Amino acid sequence: MSDLQFDSSSAGIGEICKAIICLEIAANMKHVLFDRQTAIRLSGMSEKAYIRSFNVMQNGIGVKNTLDIKELAIQFGCVRLIPLVRKGLSLYRERFIASLPPSRRASADFTRPVFTATGFYLCAKKHKLKVNKNKLIELSGTSEDEFSSVSTSMKDLCHDVFGVSTEKKDPKSVKVNRDLLDVLPEKRQAEDGGYSSDEGKDV
Incomplete structure (x- = not known):
């Protein structure tokens, strides 16, 4: 191919x-x-x-x-997390899209496996269930930096679902990293005339 x-x-x-x-x-x-x-x-x-x-x-x-939430839950022995992860990812998509300019909302794409893997990891961590973070990173085909960026975004926008500390955050006040949705680096290269120093972190 x-x-x-x-x-x-x-x-x-x-x-x-x-x-x-x-x-x-x-x-x-x-x-x-x-x-x-x-x-x-x-x-x-x-x-x-x-x-x-x-x-x-x-x-x-x-x-x-692609990554399937159910398959991950079975593989890591955390079947009870399935509805929690699905709810969390749905809420994250909703809040993230609401923070975008109207012109970008229709093209928002959350199908990248890093979103599924990160949401699963954060739900497991919140409910004190041990999962192998490195294995999740490998399964999603992402990097540790990329995984960390998505993790920060999810905890900021959906602290009520993914956060583990007592500090509460208002999703409306969080500055969103919109670069998380730039899934086509070659398109940005054409628009910018070259790769930026942050290109490796695109999701």
Whole structure:
């Protein structure tokens, strides 16, 4: 698919890195754990460059990675979290979209697996259930920085669902990181004339 549908050379992705990214995409599609840190080391790229290349390539060949809440709950032995995670993610989407300018609301996309993985992790943490954070990061095909950014956003907007401290926050007063919804780095590159220093954190 990458050979037929994606010009990796124009995106600055070498053959070795392309092969490694294809392996990660395949692992994600089959829900097989993949060691991204080893992949980054073998690719010879920085973490930020690898994530950018992964996102560009995955979008370029039209592949979307998905995570199912029920499957995660069964895998981690936290079945009782299923309705709580679903409710939390629904509330997060509602509040996030309400904070966006009207022109961006219709295009808001929360299908990225990092949202599901982060919501599941925060619900488990709030209810004092142990889940492997690193394993969730690997399953979602994201980075620790990206996971952390989404986590902060969720706790700020939905502290009543995902927060664990006694401090309460008004979602209307929270400054939203709208870059979390920029899922197409190559589109931003075309608009900005190049990648920004924060590109590796796009979701």
